[in-house]
Amino acid sequence: MSRLVVVSNRVAVPDAQSATSGGLAVALRDALQSCGGIWFGWSGRTAAHTADEPTIAQVGPVTYATVDLGRKDYNEYYNGFANRTLWPLFHYRLDLADFSHENYQGYRRVNSLFAEKLRPLIEDDDHVWVHDYHLIPLGLELRARGVEQPMGFYLHTPFPAMEVLLALPSHELLVKSLCAYDVLGFQTENDLRAFRDYIHYEVGGDLLDDRTFQAHGRLVRAEVFPIGIEAGQMEAAAERAMELGAARRLDRSLGTRPLMIGVDRLDYSKGIPERFRSFERFLDTYPDHRGQVSMMQIAPLSRSEVPEYKTIRETLEGLAGYINGRYGDFDWMPLHYLTKNFQRETLAGFFRLSRVGVVTPLRDGMNLVAKEYVASQDPNYPGVLVLSRFAGAARELDAALLVNPLDHDGVAAALNKALIMSLDERRERWNAMYARVRENSLERWRERFLTALRAVPTPLAVRSGADAEASVPAAVL
Numbered sequence: 001m002s003r004l005v006v007v008s009n010r011v012a013v014p015d016a017q018s019a020t021s022g023g024l025a026v027a028l029r030d031a032l033q034s035c036g037g038i039w040f041g042w043s044g045r046t047a048a049h050t051a052d053e054p055t056i057a058q059v060g061p062v063t064y065a066t067v068d069l070g071r072k073d074y075n076e077y078y079n080g081f082a083n084r085t086l087w088p089l090f091h092y093r094l095d096l097a098d099f100s101h102e103n104y105q106g107y108r109r110v111n112s113l114f115a116e117k118l119r120p121l122i123e124d125d126d127h128v129w130v131h132d133y134h135l136i137p138l139g140l141e142l143r144a145r146g147v148e149q150p151m152g153f154y155l156h157t158p159f160p161a162m163e164v165l166l167a168l169p170s171h172e173l174l175v176k177s178l179c180a181y182d183v184l185g186f187q188t189e190n191d192l193r194a195f196r197d198y199i200h201y202e203v204g205g206d207l208l209d210d211r212t213f214q215a216h217g218r219l220v221r222a223e224v225f226p227i228g229i230e231a232g233q234m235e236a237a238a239e240r241a242m243e244l245g246a247a248r249r250l251d252r253s254l255g256t257r258p259l260m261i262g263v264d265r266l267d268y269s270k271g272i273p274e275r276f277r278s279f280e281r282f283l284d285t286y287p288d289h290r291g292q293v294s295m296m297q298i299a300p301l302s303r304s305e306v307p308e309y310k311t312i313r314e315t316l317e318g319l320a321g322y323i324n325g326r327y328g329d330f331d332w333m334p335l336h337y338l339t340k341n342f343q344r345e346t347l348a349g350f351f352r353l354s355r356v357g358v359v360t361p362l363r364d365g366m367n368l369v370a371k372e373y374v375a376s377q378d379p380n381y382p383g384v385l386v387l388s389r390f391a392g393a394a395r396e397l398d399a400a401l402l403v404n405p406l407d408h409d410g411v412a413a414a415l416n417k418a419l420i421m422s423l424d425e426r427r428e429r430w431n432a433m434y435a436r437v438r439e440n441s442l443e444r445w446r447e448r449f450l451t452a453l454r455a456v457p458t459p460l461a462v463r464s465g466a467d468a469e470a471s472v473p474a475a476v477l
């Protein structure tokens with residue numbers, strides 16, 4: 001099997017300090033092991049200047065090639081254009097998007113530099129798989145340097161509706177860059193539809209069938225590949241966790257009182273302030289639950305140097321203090337708000353102990369926590385998932401209690417419904433969700449994407465005449 005070259009903003013080098021709790025890092029770590037190849041990207045470290053050459057580490061069949069970023073590059077590319085422009089825009093937060101040209105230049109510069117450093121590492125038979133919004137222009141940059149190998153791109157976030165994307169001054173080049181790839185992967189049908197709308201109405205491209213289009217002189221396949229989890233691992237971790245300290249201690253502290261749990265990076269897209277307000281509404285509207293039910297919100301700090309993330313942190317500290325001050329009592333606290341990071345094994349135990357999983361992002365590409373909550377439940381006594389209809393996961397987990405996170409009364413009612421739901425209904429809903437989580441595993445996600453990528457004719461096959469009709473026209477630069 002040919003080698004795989006994975007490129008992502010963060011590279012989870014085993015044991016590196018910079019490894020994060022983000023879904024992308026978690027999802028890709030195992031994916032490369034089976035094919036062998038290269039994982040290229042930012043090291044997670046900053047320095048005075050961006051490194052001239054990548055640092056190489058060989059671990060089994062995988063070569064990790066990582067670049068330290070200088071402060072200017074880090075600020076303009078990662079904190080700037082990726083997380084102050086594209087992230088809010090892709091999550092429908094135009095009010096938070098910053099359109100600094102300087103940050104855009106930094107974004108283009110780092111993508112060009114990554115292409116320059118990666119180019120010599122790519123071999124003839126390789127397949128290249130680029131991940132996420134940080135690296136959209138990378139494919140076009142590689143094509144400009146003569147890379148003809150099959151290249152795929154997977155977007156982990158939502159793809160915004162055309163009218164929202166048009167607000168981005170560089171929208172044309174961004175979409176042209178996406179057309180430099182041979183395969184494009186999205187989380188949901190919604191995202192794919194939004195992308196195809198742009199291609200049709202804005203670029204005037206030809207939509208050849210449900211999956212293929214021609215635009216900017218290239219033939220591209222665009223499909224939905226919803227990301228999954230290793231359900232078996234989560235399940236086993238949840239069972240094991242009950243014998244470990246943290247879950248035991250939590251169990252003891254709860255006694256017979258039901259717990260609701262939320263676990264999210266501290267990010268405005270996750271709808272945590274709206275969740276707290278809905279919880280307040282729940283305590284107001286359903287006073288019988290006071291003194292009984294608590295909510296534990298785990299929200300590890302994320303992108304802390306980005307101003308909007310500082311603001312959301314302050315908002316949450318204020319809200320948590322307000323709710324506990326107003327409703328708490330000497331022997332009961334309604335809200336447990338923690339900004340520390342927990343191991344997934346520990347979270348699995350916490351999920352199993354929680355009667356309700358509260359996953360209410362305002363927008364989310366997928367949301368792996370929703371799937372992990374389902375996988376961690378005790379089949380005989382499962383909890384209930386309250387899930388935002390705006391999370392990609394809602395497409396598969398439609399047996400959850402689906403809510404609009406902006407509708408505080410609606411979420412409060414769903415929390416109450418989850419708590420009073422009969423065990424039979426809990427089991428029925430959970431069985432339906434668990435089947436979906438098991439079926440659409442992380443491995444299936446990887447294999448489906450790689451099968452599509454491997455179906456693209458390699459330059460060698462094109463030159464030797466094989467698959468000549470299916471050959472992809474050269475990139476237009």
Ligand SMILES: O=P(O)(O)OC[C@H]1O[C@H](O[C@H]2O[C@H](CO)[C@@H](O)[C@H](O)[C@H]2O)[C@H](O)[C@@H](O)[C@@H]1O
Pocket residue numbers: 009010020021022023024025027132156157227302303364365366367368
């Ligand atoms: O790398 P960070 O800036 O610390 O952020 C962590 C990751 O956040 C985003 O995750 C997305 O991918 C998940 C898996 O597909 C998906 O479930 C979630 O909905 C997305 O938000 C981001 O897209 C990643 O690049 C980051 O690594």
Ligand SMILES: O=c1ccn([C@@H]2O[C@H](COP(=O)(O)OP(=O)(O)O)[C@@H](O)[C@H]2O)c(=O)[nH]1
Pocket residue numbers: 021022023024026263264265298300340341342343344347366367368369370372
């Ligand atoms: O303290 C924490 C909080 C979260 N996570 C993990 O981080 C991932 C978050 O992925 P998700 O898709 O829900 O959101 P993202 O952060 O990628 O936007 C999940 O695997 C969580 O189990 C973790 O390991 N420790």
